[in-house]
Amino acid sequence: MNPAVDPFLNELKTRTEVVDESLRGAFEKFPWPRTTAIENLKKSMGYSLLQAGGKRFRPHLTLLTAEAFAVNPRKVLPWAVAIEMVHTYSLIHDDLPCMDNDDIRRGQATNHKVFGETTALLSGDALLTEAFHFIANSFEQESAVGLRLIRLLGEAAGVLGMVGGQMIDLAAQKDQAVVDELYLMHKMKTGALIRAAVEGSAAICGLPFEKVQLCRQFGEKLGLAFQIKDDLLDGVSDRFENHSFPGILGKDESKKILEQVSFEANEILSSLGLTKNLLNELVSYNLNREL
Amino acid sequence: MNPAVDPFLNELKTRTEVVDESLRGAFEKFPWPRTTAIENLKKSMGYSLLQAGGKRFRPHLTLLTAEAFAVNPRKVLPWAVAIEMVHTYSLIHDDLPCMDNDDIRRGQATNHKVFGETTALLSGDALLTEAFHFIANSFEQESAVGLRLIRLLGEAAGVLGMVGGQMIDLAAQKDQAVVDELYLMHKMKTGALIRAAVEGSAAICGLPFEKVQLCRQFGEKLGLAFQIKDDLLDGVSDRFENHSFPGILGKDESKKILEQVSFEANEILSSLGLTKNLLNELVSYNLNREL
Numbered sequence: 251m252n253p254a255v256d257p258f259l260n261e262l263k264t265r266t267e268v269v270d271e272s273l274r275g276a277f278e279k280f281p282w283p284r285t286t287a288i289e290n291l292k293k294s295m296g297y298s299l300l301q302a303g304g305k306r307f308r309p310h311l312t313l314l315t316a317e318a319f320a321v322n323p324r325k326v327l328p329w330a331v332a333i334e335m336v337h338t339y340s341l342i343h344d345d346l347p348c349m350d351n352d353d354i355r356r357g358q359a360t361n362h363k364v365f366g367e368t369t370a371l372l373s374g375d376a377l378l379t380e381a382f383h384f385i386a387n388s389f390e391q392e393s394a395v396g397l398r399l400i401r402l403l404g405e406a407a408g409v410l411g412m413v414g415g416q417m418i419d420l421a422a423q424k425d426q427a428v429v430d431e432l433y434l435m436h437k438m439k440t441g442a443l444i445r446a447a448v449e450g451s452a453a454i455c456g457l458p459f460e461k462v463q464l465c466r467q468f469g470e471k472l473g474l475a476f477q478i479k480d481d482l483l484d485g486v487s488d489r490f491e492n493h494s495f496p497g498i499l500g501k502d503e504s505k506k507i508l509e510q511v512s513f514e515a516n517e518i519l520s521s522l523g524l525t526k527n528l529l530n531e532l533v534s535y536n537l538n539r540e541l
Numbered sequence: 542m543n544p545a546v547d548p549f550l551n552e553l554k555t556r557t558e559v560v561d562e563s564l565r566g567a568f569e570k571f572p573w574p575r576t577t578a579i580e581n582l583k584k585s586m587g588y589s590l591l592q593a594g595g596k597r598f599r600p601h602l603t604l605l606t607a608e609a610f611a612v613n614p615r616k617v618l619p620w621a622v623a624i625e626m627v628h629t630y631s632l633i634h635d636d637l638p639c640m641d642n643d644d645i646r647r648g649q650a651t652n653h654k655v656f657g658e659t660t661a662l663l664s665g666d667a668l669l670t671e672a673f674h675f676i677a678n679s680f681e682q683e684s685a686v687g688l689r690l691i692r693l694l695g696e697a698a699g700v701l702g703m704v705g706g707q708m709i710d711l712a713a714q715k716d717q718a719v720v721d722e723l724y725l726m727h728k729m730k731t732g733a734l735i736r737a738a739v740e741g742s743a744a745i746c747g748l749p750f751e752k753v754q755l756c757r758q759f760g761e762k763l764g765l766a767f768q769i770k771d772d773l774l775d776g777v778s779d780r781f782e783n784h785s786f787p788g789i790l791g792k793d794e795s796k797k798i799l800e801q802v803s804f805e806a807n808e809i810l811s812s813l814g815l816t817k818n819l820l821n822e823l824v825s826y827n828l829n830r831e832l
Contacts (some may be wrong), residue, residue: 279607282700287712288705291700292700335614343666344607346658348637348657348662368640369708371637372707376700379698379704381698383695384563384695386689390688393684394684396688396691397681397684399676400674400687400691403673404673407670408670408674409573409579413663413667413670414579417578417579417581417582419577421581423576431576433580435566437756531621
């Protein structure tokens with residue numbers, strides 16, 4: 251038991267219920283056409299989206315951002331749902347045979363292992379599409395905010411974000427990546443959606459432009475810290491992938507960078523007036539987490 | 542030479558240039574990150590999006606809708622671009638080995654045959670995402686219209702449209718489809734995006750609610766007529782796929798339905814005050830086209 255980690259995780263527990271309930275609610279309320287083929291699609295999408303065991307890191311982050319600025323976290327729930335749908339789509343496509351070809355994810359069979367490649371591909375396509383659709387339906391009364399969220403999600407998920415980062419990552423698995431590319435890759439592949447989670451929440455909360463920009467910077471630092479920590483945890487007996495931070499820079503240097511980036515994340519929070527906030531605890535939690 | 546077809550195709554030619562120029566413009570102006578991996582992604586996306594030979598049916602339809610209501614067609618060009626991006630993504634994913642496993646599309650090698658499965662998958666994901674992103678960037682000053690377009694595109698591309706229709710189609714290839722499912726499948730798989738092209742254009746043009754609804758109905762009829770015609774043209778020596786209109790209802794009955802649906806499409810146009818419009822000619826063109 252790590253005393254620095256557990257109180258924070260307990261703090262998150264009630265929020266996990268709220269997030270899971272929102273995801274399930276959005277999923278069940280959707281007007282699914284009643285035909286066998288689409289019931290299969292629904293099962294496949296639900297299997298990955300509602301499966302227990304996900305950390306729900308990005309949804310938590312949207313809620314904590316709202317709370318940090320004393321806004322009712324319910325306001326950002328649709329954004330949390332859309333972000334988690336996009337995250338889930340990316341996991342399903344990443345696991346496909348033509349990508350990482352993984353059989354197991356979070357201790358359970360990957361989507362294509364259960365439902366077949368065709369359905370997995372289409373489930374991913376559907377989750378990505380429905381994320382945008384869900385934002386458009388949820389923010390109808392606040393169209394300027396809604397369209398801004400679409401822009402942020404497009405930036406985070408597309409060529410400038412997850413897809414672009416994935417391309418760089420796949421190329422780096424063949425050739426040893428250089429340090430510049432390593433930063434760019436992580437900024438795009440995982441960092442962009444984490445950044446968007448924070449920035450979008452700040453936008454929904456109606457924060458002024460300058461504060462939204464600071465939130466964006468915080469999200470970027472946090473995303474990087476999160477990825478370096480994941481890279482460190484992914485190593486088995488100090489052996490690391492050659493396209494990871496410890497694989498290129500070594501374990502000790504990576505730990506130093508993780509601490510530096512986490513320090514910078516807290517500095518940005520401090521400039522937003524947040525010093526003993528749950529967002530600060532999230533930064534510490536990431537530093538110390540063991541899974 | 543079919544005299545009913547050629548004058549109309551000539552009429553479309555100048556518009557094809559405008560559409561292709563908009564697609565190329567949007568593509569080139571995009572802030573592509575400068576790394577080798579993403580240059581590959583760009584090539585793959587451009588190969589399918591900008592490849593000569595596409596009918597550009599959906600973009601033309603958006604322009605013709607604007608013109609029918611005396612609105613400058615330039616207003617709907619971003620919508621035309623987004624729709625064509627989504628159409629292109631669907632072709633790339635449909636051709637993948639786990640889907641239709643096609644090597645040739647429009648006389649050229651399919652995307653995954655040229656760039657590999659991984660890049661083709663990611664190109665499709667990127668085109669889908671960037672379509673939403675592009676709308677959000679293009680309609681920033683008209684956010685209510687922009688968010689409405691996102692909603693229409695989400696409806697047309699996701700579970701209620703293309704992805705759902707694709708699932709029904711794949712199931713129907715195994716078991717003989719029943720007539721009800723055949724209509725539902727076509728309405729979703731190809732009809733939904735054609736419907737969205739018309740409805741979205743009408744919305745951009747600022748037509749009142751009732752007229753936008755009529756445009757939606759027209760788009761739905763046209764989409765169905767377009768698909769039945771495609772099904773009829775796909776038959777080789779009067780042999781048809783068992784999940785197509787002629788495969789289930791026979792060639793003669795399918796032709797009758799095509800004529801009936803085209804008649805209904807013109808009736809709706811007439812109720813919109815359009816009788817000798819290019820949209821009427823488009824309905825006739827579809828009836829008579831030979832490819």
